[in-house]
Amino acid sequence: MTVGFFITCLVDAMRPSIGFAALRLLEAAGCRVEVPMAQTCCGQPAYNSGDRATARDLAEKMLDEFERFDHVVLPSGSCGGMVAAHYGELFANDPELSRRYAALQPRIHELSGFLVDVLGWTDLPPSLREDPSLQRFQGVATYHDSCSGLRELGIKQQPRRLIAGLPGVELREMASCEQCCGFGGTFSIKYGEISTAIVDEKCGHIAASGAQAVVLGDLGCMLNIEGRLRRRGDTHTRVLHWAELLAGSAPTPEKG
Amino acid sequence: MQVQAMHFKARAGQRLADVRLQQNLKKLAGKFVTARAVAMDELGDFEIIRTEAVRRRDAALAQLDGWLEAFEAEASRRGTTVLWAETPQEASALVVEIARRHQVQRATKTKSMVSEEMALNAALEAVGVQVTETDLGEYILQINDYEPPSHIIAPVVHKDRQQVAELFRREHDRERSEGWENDIAGMAREAREVLRERFLAADMGITGGNFVIAETGSVALVTNEGNEGLCTVLPRVHVAITGIEKVLPTLDDLATVMRLLPRSATGQVISNYFSLLTGPRAPGETDGPEHNYVILLDGGRTGLIGGEFQDMLRCIKCGACMNHCPVYQKIGGHSYGWVYPGPMGSVLTPSYVGLEKTLDLPHAATLCGQCQVVCPMKIPLPELLRKLRERQFDRGLRPRGERALLAAWGWLARRPALYRLASRVGVRLLAALAPDGRLHKLPGAGGWTVGRDLPVPTGRTFRDLYRARRDAQGG
Numbered sequence: 001m002t003v004g005f006f007i008t009c010l011v012d013a014m015r016p017s018i019g020f021a022a023l024r025l026l027e028a029a030g031c032r033v034e035v036p037m038a039q040t041c042c043g044q045p046a047y048n049s050g051d052r053a054t055a056r057d058l059a060e061k062m063l064d065e066f067e068r069f070d071h072v073v074l075p076s077g078s079c080g081g082m083v084a085a086h087y088g089e090l091f092a093n094d095p096e097l098s099r100r101y102a103a104l105q106p107r108i109h110e111l112s113g114f115l116v117d118v119l120g121w122t123d124l125p126p127s128l129r130e131d132p133s134l135q136r137f138q139g140v141a142t143y144h145d146s147c148s149g150l151r152e153l154g155i156k157q158q159p160r161r162l163i164a165g166l167p168g169v170e171l172r173e174m175a176s177c178e179q180c181c182g183f184g185g186t187f188s189i190k191y192g193e194i195s196t197a198i199v200d201e202k203c204g205h206i207a208a209s210g211a212q213a214v215v216l217g218d219l220g221c222m223l224n225i226e227g228r229l230r231r232r233g234d235t236h237t238r239v240l241h242w243a244e245l246l247a248g249s250a251p252t253p254e255k256g
Numbered sequence: 257m258q259v260q261a262m263h264f265k266a267r268a269g270q271r272l273a274d275v276r277l278q279q280n281l282k283k284l285a286g287k288f289v290t291a292r293a294v295a296m297d298e299l300g301d302f303e304i305i306r307t308e309a310v311r312r313r314d315a316a317l318a319q320l321d322g323w324l325e326a327f328e329a330e331a332s333r334r335g336t337t338v339l340w341a342e343t344p345q346e347a348s349a350l351v352v353e354i355a356r357r358h359q360v361q362r363a364t365k366t367k368s369m370v371s372e373e374m375a376l377n378a379a380l381e382a383v384g385v386q387v388t389e390t391d392l393g394e395y396i397l398q399i400n401d402y403e404p405p406s407h408i409i410a411p412v413v414h415k416d417r418q419q420v421a422e423l424f425r426r427e428h429d430r431e432r433s434e435g436w437e438n439d440i441a442g443m444a445r446e447a448r449e450v451l452r453e454r455f456l457a458a459d460m461g462i463t464g465g466n467f468v469i470a471e472t473g474s475v476a477l478v479t480n481e482g483n484e485g486l487c488t489v490l491p492r493v494h495v496a497i498t499g500i501e502k503v504l505p506t507l508d509d510l511a512t513v514m515r516l517l518p519r520s521a522t523g524q525v526i527s528n529y530f531s532l533l534t535g536p537r538a539p540g541e542t543d544g545p546e547h548n549y550v551i552l553l554d555g556g557r558t559g560l561i562g563g564e565f566q567d568m569l570r571c572i573k574c575g576a577c578m579n580h581c582p583v584y585q586k587i588g589g590h591s592y593g594w595v596y597p598g599p600m601g602s603v604l605t606p607s608y609v610g611l612e613k614t615l616d617l618p619h620a621a622t623l624c625g626q627c628q629v630v631c632p633m634k635i636p637l638p639e640l641l642r643k644l645r646e647r648q649f650d651r652g653l654r655p656r657g658e659r660a661l662l663a664a665w666g667w668l669a670r671r672p673a674l675y676r677l678a679s680r681v682g683v684r685l686l687a688a689l690a691p692d693g694r695l696h697k698l699p700g701a702g703g704w705t706v707g708r709d710l711p712v713p714t715g716r717t718f719r720d721l722y723r724a725r726r727d728a729q730g731g
Contacts, residue, residue: 007718013683014711016718023722035722038672046666048623048642049658050649054666061670147624176285180582184622191265191620192703197272197586198622199708227708230694 003031003114004069006062008079009041010219018219021247022075022111028128029119036065042074044082047090048185056090063087063100071118072108075243077149077218078185080110085152110149111243112217116158123165124246134248137240138168142211144202144225145178146218159217159242166246174209176201183224199228206237213238215245257372257404259609261593264616268591280416281588288410288579291523292630298525305515310634312509313570320561323470323503324552331473334535336548344370347497347553348379351462354495354549355385360459364451364487366479367391368464369408369573370497370553372595373608376462377402387462388454390483392447396420399427406589408596409521409575414588417443451483461487461545465498466572467513468550471506474534475550478517482529494545496533500552501569513572516632520574556608564643568603570633577627577637583620592617599627599637606644615653618644679717687715 003026011018026033043058062083066072074080084105091097115121128134141163149155164171182188182198202225206214214237216222226239260267271277296302316323328338341347347370355363363385365371377387377398389398393411397403400423405411412420421437424446436442463484467476475496477484488494504510518524537544560566578584578598589597593614594605602617611618618641621627627637648654668675689695694709704710 009679012718013679014713016714016716016721019718019722035719037676037719037723040669040672040675043669046662046669048645049662050642050645050647050654051662051666052646052649054662054669057666058669147622147626151625151629178626180622180624180626182582182622184624187619187622189702189704191268191583192706192708193272194268194583194586194620195622195703196707197278198582223711224708226711227694227704230709230711231696231707 001031001070003033004066004072005033005035006039006042006066006072006074006079006083007035008074008076008219010223011075014219014223015241018075018241018243021241021243022073024128024247025111025115025243026073028125029115029121031071034069039065042079042082043090044079044086045185047082047086052090059083059087059090059101060097063097063104067100067104070107071114072104073111073114074109075111075217075241077110077146077153077155078220080108080113081148081152084108084110110153110155110217112158112162113153113155116161122161124162128247129167131248136166136168136248137213137238137245139212140170140172140210141213141215141240141245142172142174142206142209143177143242144174144181144206144214144216144221146216146221147180149217150178155217159215162246163215163242169245172209172211174205174211174214176205179205181221181224183220185220188224195224196228199224200232203228203232203234207234212236213240213245215240215242217242257375257595259594259605259613261605261609261614261617264591264593264620267593268587268620271587271591276416276419277414277588278586280414281585283413284579284585288522288575292520292576292579293523295519295523295525299515299519302516305512306632306634309512309516309632310570312504312512313572313633316503316505316509317501317561317566317569320500320503323505324500326470326505327468327473327503329473330470331468331535331550334473335538336473336535336550339549339551341551341553341555344374344553344555347551347555348374348376350551351376351495351497352379352383352385354493355380355383355460358460358493358547360385360493362386362388362454362458363460363462364388364390364454364458364483364491365394365462366464366477366484366487367394367405367411368462368497369405369595370464370499370555371462372405373555374497374553376497385460388451388458390451390455390481390487391479392444392481395447395451396423399423404590404595406597407575407578408573408589414590455486455490458487458491460493460495461491463487463494463496465496465502465550466517467502467504467510468496468498468552469504469507469510469532472532472534474532476510476514477531477533478514478527478529479531480522480524480528484529484531488531488533488545489543492545493547493549494533494536495549495551497551497553499557500554501557501571517572517574520572520576520630520632560607565603565607565640567633567635568600568607568640570635571600571604572633573600574632576630576632577635580626580630582622582624582626592620599641600635603637603640603644611644611647611651612653615648618642618648676717676719680720683713683717684715686710686712
């Protein structure tokens with residue numbers, strides 16, 4: 001089956017290693033993956049800023065580029081939520097776009113949802129699991145639920161199931177793992193102080209869990225949490241996308 | 257109450273810097289959030305009851321005028337005078353007129369957020385009526401020079417017992433024994449002793465109305481302190497004030513909604529006190545007021561009917577959305593600048609007082625969605641906030657710089673070749689700016705770097721690297 005990979009603008013710009021980790025997982029699953037080069041952004045910044053026209057245009061652009069694939073996969077709960085849960089409303093006044101979107105929508109997946117719910121993964125395939133060339137995080141990890149992934153897409157157990165099966169990794173839950181980290185897209189720019197206070201609490205829960213890595217599925221949360229941990233002087237807690245954890249392509253930790 | 261929502265950012269900043277307040281706000285998560293979760297878990301079929309409650313509220317709102325008329329007819333038949341007010345000012349004037357007609361000198365009052373909309377206490381005091389707030393939280397705020405409530409069900413959640421003790425020491429003239437300020441029950445008793453005299457001396461009792469029931473012409477009131485009973489049974493005159501959206505057709509509807517209200521609000525299975533008041537004292541009855549009024553306030557509510565924001569009218573004012581809101585938990589209710597704080601307030605305040613006076617409120621949320629998850633009335637709060645943002649955008653109400661940035665980004669995102677070039681240049685620039693892998697200060701990114709370092713990219717975009725890899729593999 002062919003999978004269209006929606007890289008998402010933040011992964012594209014900020015942390016390409018997540019994209020390659022995702023590709024490794026999808027290829028290990030036997031998917032033929034394509035990355036349409038003309039993709040830009042799912043339109044969520046415009047949608048959440050009230051600029052409906054731009055959001056609609058970008059939604060149509062996404063539809064044009066991805067409807068030819070058997071499945072569309074994104075390594076982000078937030079962009080996944082936008083594409084899978086909100087485009088319908090943007091197309092509501094256009095019967096033709098609505099029809100095309102209705103055909104695509106059931107084939108849009110957040111990566112962990114795709115691996116577990118669609119492909120039926122309960123564990124990593126041996127090819128990945130036993131690849132000696134992969135350097136994989138070892139130790140205690142805690143998982144932060146991203147708001148959109150959790151509440152718009154129902155991503156909760158899927159990444160946990162995959163992480164829990166990793167040799168050498170202990171998954172230990174932190175308090176309030178479902179509580180927002182305070183990112184909220186432009187919220188973190190417009191109300192930096194409030195956002196900082198919220199993420200500070202999250203950092204406290206991470207520290208209290210005793211984990212050496214916080215694992216998550218959304219680049220927004222990732223930048224926010226990593227940014228705050230480092231500002232607090234925590235240079236040792238790793239902040240990893242769960243796909244990086246699984247595919248073993250995590251970047252080397254920062255030097256203090 | 258004066259609208260202060262334009263000062264949201266400054267107020268929020270002050271609240272964040274207030275160490276004591278931050279400590280006090282932790283009660284929310286510790287108390288209300290946990291208690292609600294336990295109560296809903298014990299209820300078992302929250303989703304089923306919730307769906308049924310929403311259905312019944314929607315049915316009432318679908319024929320709001322009809323049910324209100326039915327309520328008026330039945331309440332009138334039972335001797336209640338039903339009055340209508342289009343604006344909060346009109347509603348206040350009606351209460352003042354009632355006080356004058358019955359020569360009222362002293363009034364007692366239960367907690368009522370609608371009366372905050374009306375600035376009722378000031379209106380009554382202006383004509384010489386002494387008003388006493390009898391909800392303990394509201395009483396504490398009243399003796400603190402009418403500080404506004406910071407929560408719709410727990411008005412002094414922002415204060416701790418030492419702060420209350422300081423107030424009591426200042427306002428209550430009495431002997432104090434050692435350690436009295438640590439005895440919460442003792443402080444409550446002290447307030448009760450002051451309030452008891454006020455209850456007994458009052459000519460008029462003023463209450464809100466959690467619901468009004470068309471079938472019986474009754475007003476339903478929920479409290480935990482029993483003050484609603486003392487405000488409605490003791491004085492000669494009882495005035496209930498509520499919004500027009502609070503009508504329920506039948507007692508059966510009330511029973512359904514009441515299964516969710518206390519559980520959502522405080523995690524209680526039932527509230528300590530619940531009154532269903534139907535008409536004034538009838539001949540031969542031993543208690544109840546001689547005169548009974550119900551004032552139904554529009555105050556902008558009809559403006560929501562039939563429009564994008566109608567779902568908001570289902571709200572039963574339980575406060576669950578604010579208790580669970582990560583933003584409210586950090587800045588408290590006063591930051592929002594009007595009667596209703598938190599996510600529900602961020603929708604209601606712009607709707608009632610005007611979008612141009614509340615520029616921050618629709619944006620003062622992370623859209624995390626937890627408010628919608630816990631709302632017993634399934635109000636899609638994030639979606640409503642987004643719709644308000646759309647209205648702001650369409651009316652050009654956001655700051656010019658923000659609009660320009662958004663427009664530039666939107667232009668670029670529609671042009672893939674340029675977008676790719678821009679992101680390629682952008683990530684290299686960022687990488688060059690921060691050789692140690694993170695930016696400590698980023699001009700133009702507003703508040704991002706006030707509390708965070710920005711982890712920066714390594715210098716090439718995924719798409720560039722992917723293309724390079726593909727080319728290499730393809731030979």
